[in-house]
Amino acid sequence: MAQLRRQARVPSQPPATTTTPTPPPALDVRGVRKSYGATVALDGVDLVVEPGTIVGLLGRNGAGKTSLVSVVAGLLRPDAGRVLVDGVDIAHEPRRARALIGLAPQDTGVYLPLSVRDNLRFFGGLSDLHGRERATRIEEVGAALMLDELMDRRARDLSGGERRRLHTAIAVLHRPRLVLLDEPTTGADVQTRRELLRLVTNLSREGSAVVYSTHYLQEIEELGAGVALIDHGRIVARGALDELIRQYGSSALELSFTGAVPPAANVAGSRVTGTTVRIATDDPAATAALVLGGLGAGASSLCSMEIVRPTLESVFTTLTGQRLSREVEPAA
Amino acid sequence: MSSARRLGTIVAHELRLARHDPVSIMVLLVFPVITIAFLKPAFRPALVEGGFTHANGAEHVVPGQAVMSAFFIVSLVTFSFFSEHGWATWDRLRASRATSFEIIAGKSLPRIAIGIAQLGVLLIAGVVLFGLHIRGNGFALVPLIVTFSVCLVLLGVAVTALCRTAQEAGAFAYLGMVLFGAIGGAFVPFDLLPAWARAIAPLTPTYWAMRGMRSVVLDGQGLGGVGLPCAALAGMGIVFAFVARRRLRFDETKSGWA
Ligand SMILES: Nc1ncnc2c1ncn2[C@@H]1O[C@H](COP(=O)(O)OP(=O)(O)OP(=O)(O)O)[C@@H](O)[C@H]1O
Numbered sequence: 001m002a003q004l005r006r007q008a009r010v011p012s013q014p015p016a017t018t019t020t021p022t023p024p025p026a027l028d029v030r031g032v033r034k035s036y037g038a039t040v041a042l043d044g045v046d047l048v049v050e051p052g053t054i055v056g057l058l059g060r061n062g063a064g065k066t067s068l069v070s071v072v073a074g075l076l077r078p079d080a081g082r083v084l085v086d087g088v089d090i091a092h093e094p095r096r097a098r099a100l101i102g103l104a105p106q107d108t109g110v111y112l113p114l115s116v117r118d119n120l121r122f123f124g125g126l127s128d129l130h131g132r133e134r135a136t137r138i139e140e141v142g143a144a145l146m147l148d149e150l151m152d153r154r155a156r157d158l159s160g161g162e163r164r165r166l167h168t169a170i171a172v173l174h175r176p177r178l179v180l181l182d183e184p185t186t187g188a189d190v191q192t193r194r195e196l197l198r199l200v201t202n203l204s205r206e207g208s209a210v211v212y213s214t215h216y217l218q219e220i221e222e223l224g225a226g227v228a229l230i231d232h233g234r235i236v237a238r239g240a241l242d243e244l245i246r247q248y249g250s251s252a253l254e255l256s257f258t259g260a261v262p263p264a265a266n267v268a269g270s271r272v273t274g275t276t277v278r279i280a281t282d283d284p285a286a287t288a289a290l291v292l293g294g295l296g297a298g299a300s301s302l303c304s305m306e307i308v309r310p311t312l313e314s315v316f317t318t319l320t321g322q323r324l325s326r327e328v329e330p331a332a
Numbered sequence: 333m334s335s336a337r338r339l340g341t342i343v344a345h346e347l348r349l350a351r352h353d354p355v356s357i358m359v360l361l362v363f364p365v366i367t368i369a370f371l372k373p374a375f376r377p378a379l380v381e382g383g384f385t386h387a388n389g390a391e392h393v394v395p396g397q398a399v400m401s402a403f404f405i406v407s408l409v410t411f412s413f414f415s416e417h418g419w420a421t422w423d424r425l426r427a428s429r430a431t432s433f434e435i436i437a438g439k440s441l442p443r444i445a446i447g448i449a450q451l452g453v454l455l456i457a458g459v460v461l462f463g464l465h466i467r468g469n470g471f472a473l474v475p476l477i478v479t480f481s482v483c484l485v486l487l488g489v490a491v492t493a494l495c496r497t498a499q500e501a502g503a504f505a506y507l508g509m510v511l512f513g514a515i516g517g518a519f520v521p522f523d524l525l526p527a528w529a530r531a532i533a534p535l536t537p538t539y540w541a542m543r544g545m546r547s548v549v550l551d552g553q554g555l556g557g558v559g560l561p562c563a564a565l566a567g568m569g570i571v572f573a574f575v576a577r578r579r580l581r582f583d584e585t586k587s588g589w590a
Pocket residue numbers: 036039040041059060061062063064065066067068106
């Protein structure tokens with residue numbers, strides 16, 4: 001019987017046969033605007049996040065990521081628009097909505113004089129977790145974020161990365177339906193990053209929706225997350241990673257030679273840097289065939305050929321006209 | 333039910349944080365004991381001259397220094413809010429299930445208890461160490477101590493509401509301690525104050541606390557002696573609570589220290 005009902009909820013079924021209404025999205029943001037004086041931080045944001053999915057909120061400094069997260073968490077009142085968390089309006093029933101959210105703000109927020117365990121116990125208690133249940137959750141989350149050895153250490157005596165892990169642990173202690181992580185990997189080393197990403201993946205497997213703001217495209221790619229590109233307070237693109245890349249990403253063919261780039265490789269859309277030529281193209285394979293055929297004797301100095309697949313970075317560049325990560329820009 | 337439990341969680345948490353703050357204990361207990369030892373002989377003549385021939389000075393100095401140092405509770409309350417901003421935990425509190433009432437009450441209750449304990453300990457220390465003789469019914473001081481502590485904590489919440497930085501709040505609280513202490517007759521006995529100070533003294537909580545103390549300790553009264561002072565302190569507490577309610581904005585970004 002239960003199985004039948006579950007089958008009836010498959011979205012392709014016509015509504016007439018469904019016995020239970022489809023569950024509301026974990027997060028449903030509509031037309032949210034927020035200004036600080038003359039600065040428009042959010043300029044009409046719409047964003048829907050389904051349960052069990054991860055959305056990478058990607059944008060440059062000042063794009064509006066923290067403002068959006070703060071509005072969703074009920075910390076900031078929007079000038080217009082509405083936010084539903086699991087169908088609960090954050091403006092009308094803030095306490096019910098807040099109980100569904102786990103927030104790790106951009107700034108690390110922990111009680112420095114208290115131990116890791118006391119920090120977790122306090123926030124657990126605020127989320128109405130007590131006794132055995134709380135102790136078990138602290139163990140689980142502590143293990144997931146490599147805090148188990150540090151439980152009795154004062155937060156003041158933790159390293160920056162360790163503190164960041166505690167900061168994130170606090171947000172997920174009560175198994176929130178919606179997890180908001182604002183740049184969780186700030187100051188994290190390779191291992192901490194890996195554990196944080198694994199935690200996020202596990203959360204989504206357990207059915208939580210995760211909004212994950214970051215500057216690092218690679219993290220979104222590693223998470224296989226959906227993407228919401230935010231720029232100047234607007235969501236400029238939203239979708240699955242590969243879809244966005246297919247739609248907006250630009251691919252290229254890159255050839256390197258032992259000596260100067262032969263003139264035959266200098267086709268339309270190419271850019272020569274030293275002994276390497278990069279040819280922007282929608283169909284790298286066809287272009288490769290064309291260029292190789294045209295090289296003739298010049299092919300002898302070819303030492304490598306690479307099809308450069310489109311990346312999220314190129315999607316971002318296409319959509320905003322700017323690069324996201326500063327570190328890949330040439331030094332000024 | 334869950335609200336009461338959350339309140340308990342916050343209270344326990346605040347007490348845990350207070351344990352990590354030994355400096356406050358120094359300010360609340362050790363300093364006044366030292367000043368009492370130094371000031372006691374100096375105030376004996378004034379009391380004797382006022383007709384209390386058996387007085388040894390402790391009758392003014394012990395309540396006076398206790399009341400003055402209790403003002404530090406105001407700073408403790410403001411610290412407890414501003415350090416949340418310093419630790420960046422304020423937004424986490426706000427984003428939690430706790431209501432603003434639970435947060436404020438959770439921060440206030442432990443400090444009210446600290447105020448009561450501090451005043452009680454200092455008065456007992458006065459009796460044991462400094463020969464303080466309470467002529468009236470000492471238990472009449474209990475409601476006075478309680479209302480005074482509540483009043484100071486509410487003043488602390490009001491000061492927090494009015495200030496944007498921890499420095500401002502600290503200066504405000506310190507100024508309050510010194511000014512109110514002096515004008516209210518905690519430092520120099522009321523009778524020796526200049527006329528202008530005596531005229532405005534009833535505007536300070538210190539005055540009412542001292543008046544209640546004096547009527548029990550020196551004048552030998554019981555509960556009847558503390559009725560009016562308690563009512564006045566409660567009235568001021570209501571005013572402070574009103575200011576706090578009007579001005580405290582939970583979404584204000586304050587600059588605090590950790
Ligand atoms: N309290 C504030 N007062 C005034 N302006 C603000 C305030 N907070 C944010 N802003 C402005 O709003 C815009 C969006 O800021 P927000 O913090 O949301 O960006 P962000 O995407 O989180 O940036 P970052 O990657 O640097 O964290 C910025 O132009 C910022 O200067």
